[in-house]
Amino acid sequence: MITIYVYILDTLADWELGYVTSELNSARFFKKDAQSISLKTVSCSKEPIRTMGGLTIMPDCLIDNMVVNETSALLLPGANTWSDTKHETIIERASEFLSAGAVVGAICGATAALANVGLLDNRPHTSNGSGFLEMVSPCYKGQNFYIDDSSVADNNLITAGSTGGLLWAKQIIEHLSVFQSNTLEAWYKYFSTGKPEHFFALMQTLPSNNEN
Template sequence: MSTIYLYVLDGLADWEWGYLIAELNSERFFKNNAPQVSIKMVGSSKEPVKTMGGLTIVPDCLIDDMVVNETNSLLLPGADTWNDSEHAAIIEKAAEFLDLGAMVGAICGATSALSNFGLLDARPHTSNGPGFLEMVSPGYKGQPFYVVQPAVADNNLITASSTGGLLWAKQIIEYLDVFQEDTLEAWYNYFSTGEADYFYRLMESLPTR
């Protein structure tokens, strides 16, 4: 059993992590004998947070309760409050995860928090467009490694722009190895195009339970 920690903070962008968490929680398209995953909402305190969409989330655990090891993962969603100093502790944890070879996924504003700590200076990554990280992170030095794509997977670091949530989800699901390859391709193609043929391919790809 691996634990996937989703950091929750005020103002987090609901749409950016919706595809991913829905599939990991429901397990509806998981392959047979998929690795078991558990999702925990982690916060800087146990106080409820309010998402950008107005939803209230109560953290399951605190940052100090997290178990940092090679099989667990950390997800950092976008939000308009990443500049608050209270979030420094979770970025320090992100550095620990990366150093161990464990997966860290960061999207939208969370990429600026990583760049502020120098965690994007020497690894392929993306964000909300060329120039964005320079604008929000004065010490950013990762320009040579910036990739103009909705989402970029560099081994155990997976980053995305605010519009890259679906591809980000695909890359994380692939990293976690919980879907069959044909299921994942059909799933991504269906939700990215809306073409009915991919829906039927998705259904046909599912293993017999």
């Protein structure tokens, strides 16, 4: 089983997580032999958080309860509150995840938190446009590894800007290998274009539609 930890914090940017959490939790497009997923919200306290969209989320577990290994993943959403020092602990754990070969996905403001501790200094990555990380992270030294794209996958580190949630989800799903490759491509084409032919192509890739 793959355990997906989703870090929650006040002002969490709801839209950035929508594609990836809904697909990983529902498993509606998973391939037959995909590993099962356990999705857990994690926080630095047991207090509920309030998202940017006004939703209240209760954490399933605390940072100390996380298990770090190759069958776990950590998703760090954007938020306006990443500069609060109480979030330093989860960034320390993110470093442990990367060292263990586990997936770390960071989007928008979470990329700044990684940049602050040097985790982006020597790995290809992206964020909210050229110059953003320099502006918000005085310690950032990864300019030579910055790629101007909506989402960038560098092995088990997957970073994205605030508008890159769809491609970010695709790259995370691809790394976890829970979709067939043709399912993932059809899924991405459908949600990125809205064209109905891609929806029908997506349906045809599912295991139940390929059985005689």
